[in-house]
Amino acid sequence: MEAAAIRLRDVTKAFGRFTAVAGIDLEMSDGEFFSMLGPSGSGKTTVLRLIAGFETPTAGAVELAGRDVTRLAPFERDVHTVFQDYALFPHMTVEQNIAYSLKIRRVPRPERLRRAGEALEQVRLTGYGKRRPAQLSGGQRQRVALARALVGRPKVLLLDEPLGALDLKLREQMQTELKQIQRDVGITFVFVTHDQEEALTLSDRIAVFHRGRVEQVGTPAQIYERPANTFVAGFVGTSNLLTGEAAERVVGASGTYSIRPEKIRVLDGAAAGDDPEHTTAAGTVADVLYLGDVTRFVVDLDAGGRLTALQQNLETSSEDVAAYRGARVGLRWRRRHTVRIPDPG
Amino acid sequence: MTSTGQAAGSVRRLAGALHRRPRLRLSLLLGAPLLWLVVAYLGSLAVLFLSALWTTDSFTSEVVKVWSAENFSALVSEPLYRQVALRSIGVALAVTALCAVIAFPVAFYTARVAHPRRRPLLVVAILTPLWASYLVKVYAWRLILSAQGPLDWVLAPFGVSGPGYGRAATVIVLTYLWLPYMILPVHAGLERLPESLLDASADLGARSWRTFRSVVLPMVLPSVAAGSVFTFSLSLGDYITVQIVGGKTQLIGNLVYSNVTLNLPLAAALGTVPVVVIVLYLLAVRRSGASSSL
Incomplete structure (x- = not known):
């Protein structure tokens, strides 16, 4: 070689x-x-x-x-x-x-x-x-x-x-x-x-x-x-980690997990339950940032922990976005996008 | 409280008035130094030029205020004056060249090789000779250079002797005297040189000597030129060192000095020679871009 x-x-x-x-x-x-x-x-x-x-x-x-x-x-x-x-x-x-x-x-x-x-x-x-x-x-x-x-x-x-x-x-x-x-x-x-x-x-x-x-x-x-x-x-990218109790309640197993913000969908009201393909979590919107092409949602989960989700502004505009602050939302993402981070050592 | 308040108020009003009148502000700032410059510097220079155009009574040595270009034509026609003027320029150039050659490695060490924390101390060390009296230093050199003096003693095992008093001794002592004025600007120039330029040169294949020739030297040349303005003009104007270690050597300064009592107008005309030479030198140096490094 x-x-x-x-x-x-x-x-x-x-x-x-x-x-x-x-x-x-x-x-x-x-x-x-x-x-x-x-x-x-x-x-x-x-x-x-x-x-x-x-x-x-x-x-x-x-x-x-x-x-x-x-x-x-x-x-x-x-x-x-x-x-x-x-x-x-x-x-x-x-x-x-x-x-x-x-x-x-x-x-x-x-x-x-x-x-x-x-x-x-x-x-x-x-x-x-x-x-x-x-x-x-x-x-x-x-x-x-x-x-x-x-x-x-x-x-x-x-x-x-x-x-x-x-x-x-x-x-x-x-x-x-x-x-x-x-x-x-x-x-x-x-x-x-x-x-x-x-x-x-x-x-x-x-x-x-x-x-x-x-x-x-x-x-x-x-x-x-x-x-x-x-x-x-x-x-690399936005830190979106679930650890400890939050990880156990959302992912269903202990450890540290990363979910990229653009993989997470924000749904109005309570999310439908988990299914074989998807993971869901309910929470309250702590902050919304309108970035032009996308909107950044920061959501405090009921299970503990905080996740950031990015949504394309396909239909929403800046006015709609502001109304989300403090609203109850559901987060939903594909199971395969939950990445387990190996423990150090 | 009210009185300080009032005082503060009037100061504020004055500051405001000055702020609105930039010309007044500038004239207050520069008035005194400008007066000094015009009266003391330019005034004495003007008197120098004027008196060079007068003549003397050859019996009484009294100055006769009759206009004549006689003294200036003597400068050109009299071989002695021409010779001395050329010799003085030669000595000043030799001193400048020697200073540059010695200053470069010293400044390179103080500005780039020595540990950054030690650099200010080294700069102070370079300046220490300037704290001692000029005369003491030159007389010390007279001792060093004397026949059977320390220099001869050190050189004796090699079968050579020191230069003795004369033109070489003058150049050596003047170089010693003005060296700090060359080291300082070169040190500053080398300190300003970005490290990445030296890295880049090596990266592109240049060995140390090539980097020195193609990058360091051309970039520090303006600083050398700045230093040379000091060494050149100080050497050209000196006459005491020559008297003490120069033996029979005569420079322009000596001619001026010996003519001051006998023929003041001629001395003045001789005195204009270094002024003209230095102005020409400055013009030449300006072309190298050194004025920004002075």
Whole structure:
């Protein structure tokens, strides 16, 4: 079998007394869009810096395409990075920025210019080559950073929250483009983000980070539908957990259960009883939020516990929604959407 | 209570009146310093230029207020003056270059390598020589550089001797004197340099030397230019160090000093040389974008 594009073996990184990464094992395959998702300080950026070579692990090994690169400097690794602040050289033009890695590798000038031009075209910035980074907008700088990292044709591209500084519209547009570019060049993208929606949209696989450890690795569907523990269930999507007595009374068994808000239907008045296909629970609406396309119901269950349900605004409008506050409702969802969260340990 | 209330009220009214009259506010703010600047700085400069256009009675050395460009033409035609002017510029440039070469590694250490908590202490350490008297420091160097002095003694095992008093000694001592003025701006420039730029350069395949040449140096050059404004102008105006360790070396400052009592207009004309050179230097430096780092 072919060696993985990136392989981390029991990697630990400590800064003084603080352990940023605590014994992580990860494998990313060729051509994969791999996201590292987690809250700030969870160690995901440190892992990225370990792959790039800006940091050396305290213990463990980093392999690129089967080769141990743990002790190699960044310039000895076939990996390029798109930085969070883009890190464009302000004293160089866009073209010089992009051609920098080619110049270092002594690629002749005509070929350098040709490839820089191609890279600019790839990120749809043709004609901007002679400008300085300061003359570009945030989104344009982001594209230049991408072009600069791609022009050297690395085996792996590392992206450190590259869309974090962009506004919502631009971010969504860049997500689509990023995915397109990744498909075109066919190399491994390792993408660091704290935005679960971004990770779910873009990735082939996701690793969820928490306190320097990987909580779960899987496809977006696995992460979302089958969270491995309460942290993943809470961090990815809205936390909707039933535990203890509430779980026993609603689900009929002890343990911790997660139900995604969009799987739950809100019914007027008391819900019909359970049937083989469905689970039901009665409760009182504690809060209603009209979000335009959907409405968010927060319901206190008679059985104890609180669930959030999302409803498409197919027929309801904002006026109808307000009337629900304090109303008695029934909640109903398919049994197979009740996901048991394994107990820790 | 009422009196403080009234006082507060009138202060408030005054503040309001000033707020509505931005010009009045500005003139109150800048009036005194502007007066000082115009009278003391520009006034004395104007007198300098005017007196350079006068002449002296060759018997009594009295200033004769007759307009003439004689002194300025002497500056150009007299080979000695030309030679001394060029020598002074040469010394100032050498001092500046030496300062830049020494300051860079020092500043790189204080701004990027040393532990962040220790950096302020290091900056203070760099500034400590400025606390000591100029004369004491230069006389200390006179001792160090003297024949059979400490420098000769240290160099003797290698079969060489110190430079002795002269132009080289002048350059060495001036470099020592003005070095902090170069280290500080370079330190500030290096401290401002974002870490991610160095990471990015390494990430794109550059080794340390390449990163230094292509990223660090061009980005810190404006700071070096800012520091050079200090080292260059301070060196060009100095005449005491030359007298103490310069041996027979003469710089513009010495010519001015020796002419002040005999031929004040000529001294004034000589004094305009560094002014013009520094203005030209500043214009050149401005093109490098250093004015924003000063």
